[in-house]
Amino acid sequence: xxxxxxxxxxxxxxxxxxxxxxxxxxxxxxxxxxxxxxxxxxxxxxxxxxxxxxxxxxxxxxxxxxxxxxxxxxxxx
Amino acid sequence: xxxxxxxxxxxxxxxxxxxxxxxxxxxxxxxxxxxxxxxxxxxxxxxxxxxxxxxxxxxxxxxxxxxxxxxxxxxxxxxxxxxxxxxxxxxxxxxxxxxxxxxxxxxxxxxxxxxxxxxxxxxxxxxxxxxxxxxxxxxxxxxxxxxxxxxxxxxxxxxxxxxxxxxxxxxxxxxxxxxxxxxxxxxxxxxxxxxxxxxxxxxxxxxxxxxxxxxxxxxxxxxxxxxxxxxxxxxxxxxxxxxxxxxxxxxxxxxxxxxxxxxxxxxxxxxxxxxxxxxxxxxxxxxxxxxxxxxxxxxxxxxxxxxxxxxxxxxxxxxxxxxxxxxxxxxxxxxxxxxxxxxxxxxxxxxxxxxxxxxxxxxxxxxxxxxxxxxxxxxxxxxxxxxxxxxxxxxxxxxxxxxxxxxxxxxxxxxxxxxxxxxxxxxxxxxxxxxxxxxxxxxxxxxxxxxxxxxxxxxxxxxxxxxxxxxxxxxxxxxxxxxxxxxxxxxxxxxxxxxxxxxxxxxxxxxxxxxxxxxxxxxxxxxxxxxxxxxxxxxxxxxxxxxxxxxxxxxxxxxxxxxxxxxxxxxxxxxxxxxxxxxxxxxxxxxxxxxxxxxxxxxxxxxxxxxxxxxxxxxxxxxxxxxxxxxxxxxxxxxxxxxxxxxxxxxxxxxxxxxxxxxxxxxxxxxxxxxxxxxxxxxxxxxxxxxxxxxxxxxxxxxxxx
Numbered sequence: 157x158x159x160x161x162x163x164x165x166x167x168x169x170x171x172x173x174x175x176x177x178x179x180x181x182x183x184x185x186x187x188x189x190x191x192x193x194x195x196x197x198x199x200x201x202x203x204x205x206x207x208x209x210x211x212x213x214x215x216x217x218x219x220x221x222x223x224x225x226x227x228x229x230x231x232x233x
Numbered sequence: 234x235x236x237x238x239x240x241x242x243x244x245x246x247x248x249x250x251x252x253x254x255x256x257x258x259x260x261x262x263x264x265x266x267x268x269x270x271x272x273x274x275x276x277x278x279x280x281x282x283x284x285x286x287x288x289x290x291x292x293x294x295x296x297x298x299x300x301x302x303x304x305x306x307x308x309x310x311x312x313x314x315x316x317x318x319x320x321x322x323x324x325x326x327x328x329x330x331x332x333x334x335x336x337x338x339x340x341x342x343x344x345x346x347x348x349x350x351x352x353x354x355x356x357x358x359x360x361x362x363x364x365x366x367x368x369x370x371x372x373x374x375x376x377x378x379x380x381x382x383x384x385x386x387x388x389x390x391x392x393x394x395x396x397x398x399x400x401x402x403x404x405x406x407x408x409x410x411x412x413x414x415x416x417x418x419x420x421x422x423x424x425x426x427x428x429x430x431x432x433x434x435x436x437x438x439x440x441x442x443x444x445x446x447x448x449x450x451x452x453x454x455x456x457x458x459x460x461x462x463x464x465x466x467x468x469x470x471x472x473x474x475x476x477x478x479x480x481x482x483x484x485x486x487x488x489x490x491x492x493x494x495x496x497x498x499x500x501x502x503x504x505x506x507x508x509x510x511x512x513x514x515x516x517x518x519x520x521x522x523x524x525x526x527x528x529x530x531x532x533x534x535x536x537x538x539x540x541x542x543x544x545x546x547x548x549x550x551x552x553x554x555x556x557x558x559x560x561x562x563x564x565x566x567x568x569x570x571x572x573x574x575x576x577x578x579x580x581x582x583x584x585x586x587x588x589x590x591x592x593x594x595x596x597x598x599x600x601x602x603x604x605x606x607x608x609x610x611x612x613x614x615x616x617x618x619x620x621x622x623x624x625x626x627x628x629x630x631x632x633x634x635x636x637x638x639x640x641x642x643x644x645x646x647x648x649x650x651x652x653x654x655x656x657x658x659x660x661x662x663x664x665x666x667x668x669x670x671x672x673x674x675x676x677x678x679x680x681x682x683x684x685x686x687x688x689x690x691x692x693x694x695x696x697x698x699x700x701x702x703x704x705x706x707x708x709x710x711x712x713x714x715x716x717x718x719x720x721x722x723x724x725x726x727x728x729x730x731x732x733x734x735x736x737x738x739x740x741x742x743x744x745x746x747x748x749x750x751x752x753x754x755x756x757x758x759x760x761x762x763x764x765x766x767x768x769x770x771x772x773x774x775x776x777x778x779x780x781x782x783x784x785x786x787x788x789x790x791x792x793x794x795x796x797x798x799x800x801x802x803x804x805x806x807x808x809x810x811x812x813x814x815x816x817x818x819x820x821x822x823x824x825x826x827x828x829x830x831x832x833x834x835x836x837x838x839x840x841x842x843x844x845x846x847x848x849x850x851x852x853x854x855x856x857x858x859x860x861x862x863x864x865x866x867x868x869x870x871x872x873x874x875x876x877x878x879x880x881x882x883x884x885x886x887x888x889x890x891x892x893x894x895x896x897x898x899x900x901x902x903x904x905x906x907x908x909x910x911x912x913x914x915x916x917x918x919x920x921x922x923x924x925x926x927x928x929x930x931x932x933x934x935x936x937x938x939x
Contacts, residue, residue, distance in 0.1 A: 182470060186303060188474055201509070204607050206612075211726055215337055220724065221721075223486070
């Protein structure tokens with residue numbers, strides 16, 4: 157367990173990642189129904205002023221969320 | 234001849250799927266707004282003419298991503314479907330699908346289909362999908378889904394006739410079962426089915442998840458389902474997540490051959506993203522937002538003036554006609570001073586409400602409003618609010634009633650409650666006339682920095698004061714209220730679109746109707762009650778007062794109209810309202826107010842602008858065309874009986890101004906807060922809190938300037 161697993165909150169604008177799993181089960185229900193699924197490719201589109209919330213592209217549309225929420229979407233290495 | 238058959242249908246779909254545009258296309262102006270039973274979420278129903286002998290009554294359900302509700306808006310969808318399920322209505326569900334995000338949109342479709350409802354699928358936004366380089370083979374989709382699929386363009390109206398045709402000539406397909414709930418949790422599903430005596434597996438599963446919040450479920454059934462769920466150790470969260478994953482697997486299988494996606498998304502799809510980079514920029518983004526706000530307020534204050542003057546004129550005209558036609562007496566007075574005056578008090582606000590909500594509708598239609606929520610969220614969160622609180626707070630400048638209704642989209646209860654609590658601090662239209670009169674009274678028309686006018690600056694300051702009060706109160710509540718409930722800000726930022734003026738127009742009509750029916754009926758009722766209180770009093774006292782006043786008028790050689798006004802003012806003093814005013818005088822004395830202002834404070838409960846009418850009566854001005862100017866003159870010449878100086882000095886007027894900024898003087902708002910929070914607890918706390926803030930601030934201001 158050397159490396160800390162990255163989450164969507166760690167992405168930089170323009171950076172892409174693939175969703176691996178969720179850290180918060182109840183929050184994951186909302187992400188799932190919004191089409192943000194394990195295996196989906198996500199790209200950090202832009203951040204709001206003050207760096208929070210953020211907007212990602214997933215499934216062909218723009219999805220905004222708070223950083224705290226984004227930190228529960230874990231990415232594959 | 235009236236068409237004989239009426240089909241029942243409902244529109245269901247994701248937010249931003251174009252559901253409301255389609256609803257507007259199908260029904261046009263044949264819409265009415267009611268309430269869903271038990272909740273206050275607006276129920277929009279419209280009639281669509283399908284053929285010469287067939288009509289459909291269509292309900293526009295709030296947008297939702299799934300049948301697992303996460304906000305008050307979404308709960309309505311589930312309650313409606315469960316009700317419909319029990320009653321065997323509706324005949325149709327029209328599922329509106331955004332073709333550009335087909336995969337996500339089909340989730341709701343498969344859920345609805347599993348409930349066994351007859352479904353027509355309206356495939357919207359194909360142009361957007363094509364712009365993204367996606368090609369959808371509609372015939373294949375029909376084959377796979379086994380339901381009528383109608384390509385539509387809800388913006389232009391393309392495909393509307395085909396939707397009507399699909400409803401008029403239904404194809405009865407055997408209900409498809411996408412998911413086998415019995416595999417997910419066998420014991421629970423069969424036990425609930427047996428208890429509820431129903432045959433749908435999926436509804437049984439949904440009940441296992443949601444029985445606690447279901448409106449139409451009896452306490453007995455809830456207890457039974459609770460026992461079943463407990464006995465079987467039903468895991469709601471994990472079952473729901475495996476259901477969603479399974480459904481997405483199925484959907485991917487369905488759309489694999491029907492949709493061809495480009496390898497890289499085309500440039501045009503990125504168009505919205507590029508605009509976002511500017512509109513959500515930390516400098517340009519905020520700058521633009523403030524420009525938008527400025528234009529909006531300018532419009533409310535400048536443009537609304539003409540229609541408002543017109544309405545005012547019409548009401549006086551009506552009043553005079555009634556007075557001329559009917560013989561003088563109590564009934565005529567009730568009609569003119571109670572009913573017509575009350576009605577005028579409602580109608581006068583319509584222009585401002587229409588303009589403000591027109592603006593908000595345009596901002597929502599274009600997709601800009603989501604960006605405002607996005608850039609404001611971090612700031613608002615410091616005060617326990619959400620980015621989504623921006624719309625209610627802005628709307629509060631017109632009227633708190635529709636503003637509080639607009640908090641329903643906030644899915645976190647604490648954030649929503651705080652927004653509801655602080656919105657009435659925003660200076661609403663009803664305060665404007667009061668501000669205008671009091672500012673004219675003590676603030677000189679002096680230029681400041683060459684371009685601004687001191688009166689205008691003070692007016693702006695009052696709005697700012699209201700806003701600061703709202704924000705600080707939110708902060709206080711944020712500290713007091715502890716909540717473990719999660720707040721979501723997971724929301725779609727829709728692509729930018731040109732506004733559809735038809736949608737904007739219908740949205741304005743909807744909000745104005747809400748205001749007239751929700752606030753209007755309370756204002757009207759209270760106006761009449763207040764008229765009674767101000768006209769009648771303890772019987773003996775009233776007669777004596779009238780006689781004494783007549784005598785005094787004769788001695789002082791008043792003209793007939795002066796006499797009339799003098800008597801009216803004396804009568805008001807002797808009336809029940811006058812007694813109330815005197816009753817509360819000791820309490821408001823520290824703020825510099827006398828019993829006359831006390832009467833005005835009480836009557837302001839109908840709507841704050843009643844203040845002026847009351848002042849006019851108290852100072853025996855009567856009905857004159859330029860009422861507010863005369864009121865200012867009369868108030869200015871009023872002397873303080875103790876000092877002999879002007880009664881409305883700077884201290885008193887500022888104290889009164891501050892009181893009107895903060896005080897909760899609106900029964901309609903309290904009624905709406907009661908309905909939205911479902912208890913009297915919050916309106917009572919709100920009333921006491923705002924009154925306390927108003928009282929203490931007025932006291933401070935009066936003591937300081939005295």
